[in-house]
Amino acid sequence: MAANVNPTVRRRRLGSELRKLREAKGMTAEEVATRLLVSQSKISRLENGRRSISQRDVRDLCQVYEVQDERVVESLMTMAKESRQRGWWHAFGDIPYSVYIGLEAEAASVRNYESLIIPGLLQTRAYAEAAISGGQPEATPAEVEKRTEVRLKRQVRISDAESPLRFWAVIDESALRRVVGNRAIMREQLDHLAELSTWPHVTVQVLPYEIGAHPGMSGTFSILEFHDDADSSVVYLEGVTSDLYLEKEPDVRLYTVMYEHLRALALSPEQTREKIVQVAKEYAR
Template sequence: MWRRWLAFELTRLRKAANLEQKDVAKALRCTTAKVSYIENAERSIMLRDLEEVLLPLYSVPAEKWPKYVQAARDSRKRGWWESYDSDALPDWFSLFVGLEQGASQLRVYEAQLIPGLLQTREYAHAVSQRGPVEREQEQIERHVEVRVGRQEALCRKAKPLRLWVVLDEAALRRVVGSPQVMRDQLRHLAELMRKPKVTVQMIPFEQGAHPGMVGRFQILDFPWPGDPGVAYVEHLGGAVYLEGPGEIAAHVIAFEHLCALALSPDDSVKMVESIAKEYS
């Protein structure tokens, strides 16, 4: 979270000072690529570089320095997810988990699966077993642990994550694991849908074609003013993180259209509960 905030702030300060990344690289005696990594939150800033170079270079008032220094310290703390190896949590997804844990709101469109934050352990286990990557049993267990650990963001005491999901009916109809696993998953989903910070809307088959048919996506929003957020699109080999204004706007518009086509939250709960009974 703090790495994201600090990266956003350092970019803002550089632009306010009318400096290019190459100017910052010259002051830091590093490559422009390193400056880009810092501003994209892919690498933490060294405290010495921040205090001796960047804050003076950007003419930041001395009374504001402690806020940036503390953010730099906090950004270097390892998150719980970083203790997992790449078999359980690839680098490209570790970045997403870090962003997800620091986000204030997550908007999700999914067509085929119940999203990870809403999955039961048994459903997550079945998904991992049949995923695009072949995993040993131990790797599957670690993969499920990560997925369950991510769900803590929904019930954390300090500002729980606001989750808004649009699901295609196919995600409820596709039998993952077994009919019993699906029954328990849909009952669990219906319970979560009644939580104040969780909104789930269903798109029934009869709605026909819709903007989500090109594939699933997620939009992450962050708690500080001015941050445009991130659009996240996953594929078999990794993921794409989209941060351009036009790219984010396209996904926001698509999500709004999907919400308009979907059932209301109350009718969506009824649909989930009805299909859960079919699995009984």
């Protein structure tokens, strides 16, 4: 597999192409499932990219949709083969949010809102370890170390000199005030955050306590956008036992408008940097 082939994105793109073929044929997912003697949920999972797609699945679906162009079939078969390859994150074993990591690895930009914690892409090692162990009290030291390494490896997208990830972060002030680990860890973390906020492709804004109620109080979320127009934007909502990915245009638009409201309410990037430095000094005292 070529180094720049992302299996998660390939699977998602392939699912989108298969859905277009089904819709062009005027068939429902239920009708396709009946023809192939499989469950309707399998067809849905194949189309939304949440399930691995085999070349046999592609062949069978192309037959149902009566795809005559062999070049189209061959292209879809190649995508199916690539989608079954393993991303770098698979080397770390079972990672709960591996689908998100795959999308993040290919994203052109991420807009992230965090209410209680510093965003993972902007965390120091010490802060990440403390956050993971505190949030996963049943995790063993080995599991905490593994998840910390994954989080730090994700940060390569931020520091990539050739194609850095464009990252916007709106952070509630409570994330600056909540002591994760200890005061020394928080001082180091906020110094690091202030430094990253000066990078041209990283924008950090803080929502101060003074603004009161705001649209982000329902929970944290991320909006991922991609270079290729064939890959629609995704809203990611992290859950305790499962994650939610929203791809329908009305849903993405709703969260995009919500994010713009949050940015408008937040301190400017310059004011935010001053705020971070101020709180960091408080930890130093």
